[in-house]
């Protein structure tokens with residue numbers, strides 16, 4: 001068992017008006033080690049907030065998150081986090097970005113760079129090792145951000161709409177890669193997305209959150225064999241079922 | 253690209269050349285203005301050659317640049333260090349805010365009386381005035397740079413397990429560097445200004461001193477040489493910082 005999320009609620013208080021926003025309400029969730037979990041739901045329902053609470057960037061107003069039995073009090077290198085907007089360090093070139101976490105952990109630079117080159121080769125960026133982030137396309141930046149997190153061998157990986165800005169081909173390629181790498185290493189993944197196709201393609205479980213305040217509305221277990229066939233009837237049925245579930249929420 | 257640059261450079265010269273020609277005709281050819289009021293280009297050129305031959309010009313330039321760099325160095329050490337601390341620790345900033353706000357608008361030359369009382373005559377008072385003039389722009393732009401660090405980059409580093417000191421050296425400082433450098437660039441202009449004013453009052457050397465004393469001797473040619481030298485030093489500093497800024501592109 002990796003994550004135990006117990007009675008988590010989050011209220012935001014805005015600074016200028018005393019208005020309170022209840023973003024999450026009574027979230028209870030257990031996530032087993034090695035599972036790929038997707039969080040879906042209408043915009044503003046608190047997906048990002050929940051992910052940030054799990055990492056430890058934000059404290060819940062109520063409740064606790066446990067990672068392997070330990071209460072989360074702040075970010076940790078045991079939980080990799082991949083942001084929606086790449087978040088590469090603009091002053092570092094690609095390879096130095098990739099080994100940032102290893103450097104921080106005091107690993108010898110030469111070995112780190114050798115490992116980084118292997119990862120870069122895997123995602124087709126070997127020739128871009130010396131380039132700077134501003135010289136890369138959005139898809140390339142996102143690949144760098146992904147391997148920058150993967151290379152640290154954290155036990156889990158939290159991803160916030162990581163593939164949303166990519167074209168379909170790149171997206172599908174990266175989906176396959178992330179799935180393979182994570183199953184090989186038995187990583188726990190929590191994946192926020194708006195893309196139901198993506199969620200069904202990758203997940204062991206899909207968690208649908210309700211409109212604000214976000215609560216767990218429904219959990220779908222996806223038992224289809226990997227690699228999943230997007231054209232199969234079951235795949236399509238699941239997509240329409242989940243889309244409908246979210247759609248109802250958006251109409252309410 | 254190179255062609256474009258060369259043309260651009262040539263074009264820049266047109267107006268100054270025309271102005272020098274007009275100047276030549278007014279002051280030297282028709283002698284409409286007496287030399288003690290304003291020198292012509294030939295007077296300036298003569299003074300320039302004399303100052304070079306006697307070695308005085310280089311000595312004064314060296315004196316002035318030495319003071320500028322010395323004062324800037326002190327101001328940078330204090331301004332950047334303090335700026336990073338105040339930018340990072342909000343409470344410390346609140347604590348110092350009022351003092352900074354009151355000291356900052358005081359023109360550096362207002363410190364001249366105290367600088368002479370405290371440091372006498374020579375390099376000391378000039379360096380002190382330069383320091384007072386430069387430390388605030390450097391301090392404030394450093395604080396600004398720290399504040400503008402993308403919070404997502406800070407979170408990213410946290411998720412890689414960065415300690416507080418690693419956060420400072422690996423994220424906050426590199427991210428603030430462009431702001432620090434533009435603060436330094438502004439400060440060099442102020443430093444030159446302070447040096448010249450300082451040299452005119454509490455000093456017996458440097459270009460400011462040369463400008464002032466040569467007018468006393470009606471050697472207005474040397475005065476203009478001094479003024480132009482300041483301009484050229486300013487351009488050189490500006491060029492150096494522009495080159496540095498090109499290298500820190502983020």
Ligand SMILES: Nc1ncnc2c1ncn2[C@@H]1O[C@H](COP(=O)(O)OP(=O)(O)OP(=O)(O)O)[C@@H](O)[C@H]1O
Nearest residue numbers: 012013021023042043044045046047048049050212
């Ligand atoms: N730092 C904050 N301060 C105040 N309110 C916030 C803050 N962060 C999020 N919220 C509010 O909490 C709610 C949930 O936001 P969150 O970003 O988690 O939604 P989301 O499900 O990720 O939405 P989207 O799908 O559009 O990314 C929103 O109403 C948002 O306005």
Ligand SMILES: [Mg+2]
Nearest residue numbers: 047048049160
């Ligand atoms: Mg979001």
